[in-house]
Structures are given as C-alpha cells and as structure tokens.
Amino acid sequence: xxxxxxxxxxxxxxxxxxxxxxxxxxxxxxxxxxxxxxxxxxxxxxxxxxxxxxxxxxxxxxxxxxxxxxxxxxxxxxxxxxxxxxxxxxxxxxxxxxxxxxxxxxxxxxxxxxxxxxxxxxxxxxxxxxxxxxxxxxxxxxxxxxxxxxxxxxxxxxxxxxxxxxxxxxxxxxxxxxxxxxxxxxxxxxxxxxxxxxxxxxxxxxxxxxxxxxxxxxxxxxxxxxxxxxxxxxxxxxxxxxxxxxxxxxxxxxxxxxxxxxxxxxxxxxx
Ligand SMILES: NC(=O)c1ccc[n+]([C@@H]2O[C@H](COP(=O)([O-])OP(=O)(O)OC[C@H]3O[C@@H](n4cnc5c(N)ncnc54)[C@H](O)[C@@H]3O)[C@@H](O)[C@H]2O)c1
Numbered sequence: 072x073x074x075x076x077x078x079x080x081x082x083x084x085x086x087x088x089x090x091x092x093x094x095x096x097x098x099x100x101x102x103x104x105x106x107x108x109x110x111x112x113x114x115x116x117x118x119x120x121x122x123x124x125x126x127x128x129x130x131x132x133x134x135x136x137x138x139x140x141x142x143x144x145x146x147x148x149x150x151x152x153x154x155x156x157x158x159x160x161x162x163x164x165x166x167x168x169x170x171x172x173x174x175x176x177x178x179x180x181x182x183x184x185x186x187x188x189x190x191x192x193x194x195x196x197x198x199x200x201x202x203x204x205x206x207x208x209x210x211x212x213x214x215x216x217x218x219x220x221x222x223x224x225x226x227x228x229x230x231x232x233x234x235x236x237x238x239x240x241x242x243x244x245x246x247x248x249x250x251x252x253x254x255x256x257x258x259x260x261x262x263x264x265x266x267x268x269x270x271x272x273x274x275x276x277x278x279x280x281x282x283x284x285x286x287x288x289x290x291x292x293x294x295x296x297x298x299x300x301x302x303x304x305x306x307x308x309x310x311x312x313x314x315x316x317x318x319x320x321x322x323x324x325x326x327x328x329x330x331x332x333x334x335x336x337x338x339x340x341x342x
Contacts, residue, residue: 078138081145
C-alpha cells in the first residue's frame with residue numbers, strides 16, 4: 072500500500088509530538104516528508120531529534136507540494152491561510168488551530184469542490200460526538216466554561232489591553248464572558264475548542280464562552296453545556312497542560328494522534 076505523505080506546519084509542542092508518532096507507531100501507513108515553521112531553528116531542531124534528513128521545507132508551498140496530507144499545528148492567525156492553500160492545491164488538511172477557521176466557511180465549500188478533506192480534531196474537549204448527532208436537529212444553546220491558571224493567559228493582547236495583572240489575581244476571576252467569535256479573537260491560543268464546538272454545532276450565534284482563572288487551578292478545565300431539541304449534554308474535562316506549552320492541554324495532543332489513527336484505520340469509532 073502506498074504510504075500517505077505527511078507535512079507538518081508548526082514544530083512546537085503538538086507538531087513535535089505528532090512528528091515523533093508519525094515516524095514511529097504510524098510508520099507502516101504514513102511517511103513524514105516535510106516540516107515547516109516560521110522559526111527555522113525549530114525545523115532543524117525537530118529534524119535532528121527525529122534523526123531524519125531532507126525534511127526541511129523552504130516555505131509553505133514547498134511543504135504542500137511534497138505532501139498528501141498537511142497537518143497544521145501553527146497558530147490561529149495563520150491556520151485559515153494555510154488550510155486554504157492546502158485545499159486549493161487539492162490536498163487534505165488537518166487543522167489544530169480551529170479558531171482561525173471561524174468566520175471562514177468558504178474553506179469547507181472549497182474542500183467539497185476540490186474533493187479533499189478538512190479534519191478538525193475534538194482537541195481538548197469531549198462531547199463533540201454527541202454534539203454532531205444533536206446538530207442534526209435544532210441546537211438551542213452551547214455554553215463553554217473554560218478554567219485555566221493565570222499563566223495560561225500570559226502575553227495575550229486582551230490581557231495587556233485591559234491591563235489585567237495576572238500576578239495580582241488571588242481568587243476565582245471571570246476574564247471574559249461573551250460570544251464565541253469574540254472569544255476566539257481575544258484568546259486565540261486558549262479557545263480553539265470553542266470554535267470546534269461552534270463549527271460542529273453549526274451555530275456560532277448561540278455559542279457562548281466564559282473564561283475563568285484562579286491561582287488555585289492546577290488543571291485546564293472545560294465544561295460544556297449543550298441544550299438541544301433532542302436533549303441536553305453536559306461534559307467536563309480536567310486536563311493537564313502540555314509540559315512544553317502551558318496554554319495547550321495534553322488531551323489536545325492525544326486527540327490529534329487519535330484523529331490521525333482514525334484517518335488511517337479501517338474501523339472508525341464515534342459519531
Ligand atoms: N484544537 C484544540 O483543542 C487545540 C488545543 C491546543 C492547542 N491548539 C492549537 O494548536 C496550535 C499548536 O499548538 P502548540 O501547543 O503546538 O503551540 P506551540 O506554540 O508550542 O507551537 C506552534 C509552532 O508554530 C510555529 N508557527 C506559528 N505561526 C506559524 C506559521 N504561520 N507558519 C509556520 N509555523 C508557525 C511557531 O513558531 C511554533 O513553533 C496552536 O495554534 C494552538 O492554539 C489547539
């Protein structure tokens with residue numbers, strides 16, 4: 072069987088772990104052919120960790136040319152442009168920075184026209200399977216409550232602009248409450264899961280986000296409440312952070328690996 076050629080854009084916490092798995096446990100079905108990052112030293116560093124040669128792409132076009140499936144693990148600022156380029160080249164794309172796709176439904180019609188696939192992993196939450204099923208009927212409201220320790224929000228422009236002193240927070244504090252479109256703009260690295268919920272629920276107008284922080288929190292928690300015509304769902308995930316990136320939950324990395332497994336395996340479990 073011909074191996075699927077994989078290119079990874081973004082060699083940070085998730086990209087590195089996916090690259091290792093691709094070269095190890097998935098090596099019978101896929102081949103890592105290319106890596107790209109705006110910080111070139113990260114590409115060379117990862118290539119050396121993997122003990123491989125000729126993985127370094129000169130630019131995004133070079134990576135797309137070499138790949139059948141492009142995995143985006145870069146940033147919400149760039150994920151739409153990356154996905155658009157990949158799908159325009161009639162290749163499949165796997166997007167982790169789902170927040171960047173919100174407000175760009177054209178990516179899904181382009182994929183349909185070009186006969187290719189856009190994969191959006193569940194990421195750091197559970198319940199997307201039930202939501203997809205419920206969305207066949209009417210979804211009334213989706214509410215995501217995200218709780219993370221203050222350091223997960225360090226450096227965000229929303230925090231700087233609103234002069235929030237994260238070090239001075241001593242108790243549970245609501246940082247944001249509002250619609251998903253705003254949450255994704257203000258918290259691009261923290262709230263991809265809100266975008267995933269909104270896309271899966273096909274209802275951005277009725278998807279709401281609450282972001283709470285406290286120095287007492289040691290885990291990243293996502294609680295989801297879905298109210299639908301066919302029933303209600305409540306889920307809660309308590310996630311440990313990725314050791315290399317406190318903004319990223321480790322479950323998100325595992326979800327990416329599980330999605331890749333699902334693509335490659337003949338038996339597909341879950342909605
Ligand atoms: N869907 C989810 O549930 C979920 C969960 C966690 C993280 N994420 C998202 O996945 C992405 C990767 O997460 P991470 O923890 O690996 O982040 P990271 O910061 O550890 O790594 C991101 C890497 O991408 C590179 N990069 C940024 N913009 C780029 C561009 N335009 N082209 C090429 N490279 C670029 C950076 O230099 C960095 O090396 C982030 O956008 C993050 O928000 C999604």
